[in-house]
Amino acid sequence: MSKVMLVTGGSRGIGAAVARLAARRGYAVGVNYHARADAAQAVVEEIRQAGGRAVALQADVSQEDQVVRMFRALDDELGRIDALVNNAGILEQQMRVDGMSAERLLRVLSTNVVGSFLCAREAVRRMSTRHGGQGGAIVNVSSAAARLGSPNEYVDYAASKGAMDTMTIGLSKEVAPEGIRVNGVRPGTIYTDMHASGGEPGRVDRLKSVIPLRRGGTVEEVAGAVMWLFSDEAGYTSGSFIDVSGGN
Numbered sequence: 001m002s003k004v005m006l007v008t009g010g011s012r013g014i015g016a017a018v019a020r021l022a023a024r025r026g027y028a029v030g031v032n033y034h035a036r037a038d039a040a041q042a043v044v045e046e047i048r049q050a051g052g053r054a055v056a057l058q059a060d061v062s063q064e065d066q067v068v069r070m071f072r073a074l075d076d077e078l079g080r081i082d083a084l085v086n087n088a089g090i091l092e093q094q095m096r097v098d099g100m101s102a103e104r105l106l107r108v109l110s111t112n113v114v115g116s117f118l119c120a121r122e123a124v125r126r127m128s129t130r131h132g133g134q135g136g137a138i139v140n141v142s143s144a145a146a147r148l149g150s151p152n153e154y155v156d157y158a159a160s161k162g163a164m165d166t167m168t169i170g171l172s173k174e175v176a177p178e179g180i181r182v183n184g185v186r187p188g189t190i191y192t193d194m195h196a197s198g199g200e201p202g203r204v205d206r207l208k209s210v211i212p213l214r215r216g217g218t219v220e221e222v223a224g225a226v227m228w229l230f231s232d233e234a235g236y237t238s239g240s241f242i243d244v245s246g247g248n
């Protein structure tokens with residue numbers, strides 16, 4: 001039987017790259033999406049045409065009832081989860097703190113932190129040897145912003161990713177004795193739609209000069225690091241972070 005992975009926000013960008021690579025490595029993949037069923041279905045079809053197994057699963061990860069329902073659907077359609085990638089995330093328009101509302105901060109925290117927490121909780125309930133599970137692994141897609149703070153741009157987003165990193169450390173220690181490893185990947189500036197939603201489509205190119213490797217990263221480069229953390233070679237790695245950020 002193939003191992004089962006759930007990738008949140010798996011219909012595009014980094015999440016879709018992880019879903020495709022995981023399928024090539026033999027995982028049956030749950031491709032979570034929020035609103036774009038067509039995009040998620042396209043990733044699923046691509047995986048199926050290459051001989052893999054995948055299903056599209058709708059849920060807004062910030063909503064507890066929807067996350068619970070999504071995990072039940074994953075159980076029914078692919079079987080018990082072995083690997084979770086908490087990838088769904090949002091970045092709002094670039095803004096200094098002076099103009100930022102509390103509502104905006106709460107929105108960002110809801111998806112990036114609450115969403116990751118809820119999915120991790122549902123995964124632990126299924127993976128933990130304490131609950132009769134067989135163990136597993138979780139990778140949280142954080143950001144270099146957690147270290148750098150994103151001044152004048154997105155301190156709310158950076159704070160949410162910092163919270164994800166602290167949750168990664170705490171969870172890793174809590175569930176390690178139950179056979180579950182928890183790690184994080186911190187992408188730097190990667191070519192995806194996220195930068196357009198942040199209000200500056202040419203942002204990656206503008207930032208090249210401050211990236212030591214002098215270029216933005218690709219989604220495949222992030223997916224490779226994520227998949228290493230699920231590999232047997234990473235069997236003694238937990239509570240760790242891989243920076244995929246061009247030297248920053």
Ligand code: NAD
Pocket residue numbers: 008009010011012013014015032033034035059060061062086087088089090091111115141142143144145186187188189190191192193194195
């Ligand atoms: P993206 O905007 O293409 O992908 C984000 C995905 O998350 C989308 O599919 C979106 O629909 C989904 N999503 C958002 N809110 C959701 C919700 N409430 N429920 C379910 N799904 C939801 O951007 P990306 O660059 O591929 O981002 C993926 C992850 O990588 C994010 O967590 C992001 O913060 C992180 N990241 C990206 C970069 C970068 O430079 N692109 C850098 C650092 C970290």
